[in-house]
Amino acid sequence: MALRLYDTKTASTRDFEPLEPGRVSLYYCGATVQGRPHVGHVRSAVAFDLLIRWLEASGYDVLSVRNVTDIDDKILEKSEASYGADYLPSADYPAEEPWFALAYRFEQAFHEAYDALGVRRPRCEPRATGHMTEMFELMRRLIDAGHAYPASDGSGDVYFDVRSWPQYGELTRQSVEDMQDAPDADPRGKRDPRDFALWKGHKEGDPESASWDSPWGRGRPGWHLECSAMSTKYLGSTFDIHGGGLDLRFPHHENELAQSAAAGDGFARFWLHNGMVTYEGEKMSKSVGNTISPQEMLEQARPKAVRYFLGQAHYRSQLDYRPGALQEAEAAVERVESFLDRALPESFSLRPQRHLPDAFREAMDDDLNVPAALAALHEAVRAGNTALDAGDSAAAEERGLEVAAMMSVLGLLEVPEPDLSSGPAAAALETLIEAQLAERAEAKSAKDFASADAIRDRLTAAGVQIEDTPAGATWSLTKGGA
RNA sequence: GGUGGGGUGGCCGAGUGGCGAGGCAGCGGCCUGCAAAGCCGUAUACGCGGGUUCGAUUCCCGUCCCCACCUCCA
Numbered sequence: 001m002a003l004r005l006y007d008t009k010t011a012s013t014r015d016f017e018p019l020e021p022g023r024v025s026l027y028y029c030g031a032t033v034q035g036r037p038h039v040g041h042v043r044s045a046v047a048f049d050l051l052i053r054w055l056e057a058s059g060y061d062v063l064s065v066r067n068v069t070d071i072d073d074k075i076l077e078k079s080e081a082s083y084g085a086d087y088l089p090s091a092d093y094p095a096e097e098p099w100f101a102l103a104y105r106f107e108q109a110f111h112e113a114y115d116a117l118g119v120r121r122p123r124c125e126p127r128a129t130g131h132m133t134e135m136f137e138l139m140r141r142l143i144d145a146g147h148a149y150p151a152s153d154g155s156g157d158v159y160f161d162v163r164s165w166p167q168y169g170e171l172t173r174q175s176v177e178d179m180q181d182a183p184d185a186d187p188r189g190k191r192d193p194r195d196f197a198l199w200k201g202h203k204e205g206d207p208e209s210a211s212w213d214s215p216w217g218r219g220r221p222g223w224h225l226e227c228s229a230m231s232t233k234y235l236g237s238t239f240d241i242h243g244g245g246l247d248l249r250f251p252h253h254e255n256e257l258a259q260s261a262a263a264g265d266g267f268a269r270f271w272l273h274n275g276m277v278t279y280e281g282e283k284m285s286k287s288v289g290n291t292i293s294p295q296e297m298l299e300q301a302r303p304k305a306v307r308y309f310l311g312q313a314h315y316r317s318q319l320d321y322r323p324g325a326l327q328e329a330e331a332a333v334e335r336v337e338s339f340l341d342r343a344l345p346e347s348f349s350l351r352p353q354r355h356l357p358d359a360f361r362e363a364m365d366d367d368l369n370v371p372a373a374l375a376a377l378h379e380a381v382r383a384g385n386t387a388l389d390a391g392d393s394a395a396a397e398e399r400g401l402e403v404a405a406m407m408s409v410l411g412l413l414e415v416p417e418p419d420l421s422s423g424p425a426a427a428a429l430e431t432l433i434e435a436q437l438a439e440r441a442e443a444k445s446a447k448d449f450a451s452a453d454a455i456r457d458r459l460t461a462a463g464v465q466i467e468d469t470p471a472g473a474t475w476s477l478t479k480g481g482a
Numbered sequence: 483g484g485u486g487g488g489g490u491g492g493c494c495g496a497g498u499g500g501c502g503a504g505g506c507a508g509c510g511g512c513c514u515g516c517a518a519a520g521c522c523g524u525a526u527a528c529g530c531g532g533g534u535u536c537g538a539u540u541c542c543c544g545u546c547c548c549c550a551c552c553u554c555c556a
Contacts, residue, residue: 011486031556044556074554169485172551178484179552223554245556250485252555275487276550283550312505313495318487318549320494328494328506335505338519363496371496375504385520389513449515456517467518474519 003058003365005241006316008249008271009171009257013367016270018240023061026052027231027268028243029252030066030125032223033106034074036092037113039284039310039321040277042294044245046307047274047315049119049411051243054364057352057409064122065234067227068110070103071129071220076210078102099210100129113294117307118415124234128226132212135221135229138263139198139214147262148198151189156201156217160255162194165262171254171271196255197222224255231256231268238266246273246316275318284321297326304415305330311410315368332378333412336403339381342388343400355405364409377406433464437473440466 003016018024028048031041055062079099081087142148147164151157162168169175176194202211202218211218260267276283279290297306309329313319363372384399407413436455443451456466465478
């Protein structure tokens, strides 16, 4: 069975064949770096990381591009606020800060969050501010083709002419007539309220550093233009996959598609959108206050458990967070890991191509059906544990290799963990615990169970869990080793 | 008003015209000195009302409710 993906534009699941055999070109929208990452950002990143990993496991060379929007209204507002009279320092905005420093600071915060969850970097990560000439060129093409125009009010704005492009709305299957009027419908120099800005003329009070000279005057780019310009620059005028969060479908992706198609580019062949993250059924939003940040999640559970949680629902489904969800994910992850610890030797070589069970492949090929893939994973764990119980270590190792291969494809094998296994403190801890376990073993062999249990209780209370196995007692730290 | 997506057992979450994925939690058993881990077993599940069908959670019609997008949003 070949890979099938759901394409938002055609609203159907289709066989995926890349434009160029063996190579996949993928562009997905990253963040506007105006604040710390929230859970939705990392969910999206995990979803596309998963897609890339599966494409690679399927033998494709994937050229992945993810943008950084480092200039926009919000970034300028946040920076400007830090110089305001009523500015109060906060954890996220601790000091006066130029817009470009603010953007770069949060760009790094995003990298930290992605890294913490084992989201691999894309192979290219272009910034909007570095692609002015590409944007000018696209604007030129649109104006020449009669699909864009400089504003009539002398503002220096340049707009896309929605009425000149009959296909406008094709991505989300909406007609311009049926669209709700924007509450802030300020026609300014627009021909139609639906026209959107390709270029925003420089305004009095905006920092000089936040504007560039263009053939249509000094200013800065509109939001959508960068993605059209950068995706085609690095991936070509037609490329395989364009992705992002479901909330980007409109207006962002609709506008990108309109711009690029009107300029004559083939643009994306597949549009993939991941679902939103909700908090007990409601979309997380700062104004409602029902948010949980990636950092808070990482305080509650191990990074691997957080990643498991973020990836466990189908990528197009809404992912609901509720208190306790991370602990459940942690239990599931630990079940898998404890099996791997028992089933696999110290070192082993992994060949995913050979060790992935068919059920897992079929699930992933079916529009990345991760829940079904996880069922295959847990089934292999169960079968492996049964083999271990029966003393069949060869069969257990075979299942172990399967489980490791699946975990690897899911990006769960190499999520960085807090380092508890090295350093002087860890060595001291190990010496102390081993001494306690030796004492307990002695008490047990003397049938002095009261003493043996007292030692175990003491260790348990200290956060050290003891398990007796035929080969002797083993220990592990509970609760992520906090 | 327009456009999409949903309502599945205590919770999460796949899926299918007929043999009840998977995880978490619970209960019973095996194992264990006792535990832990593991294994086995265990649930009148598919919003509501009709219809099609030998048979519908799955298809059709109606209906109720929820969510998202149409404004910055992953």
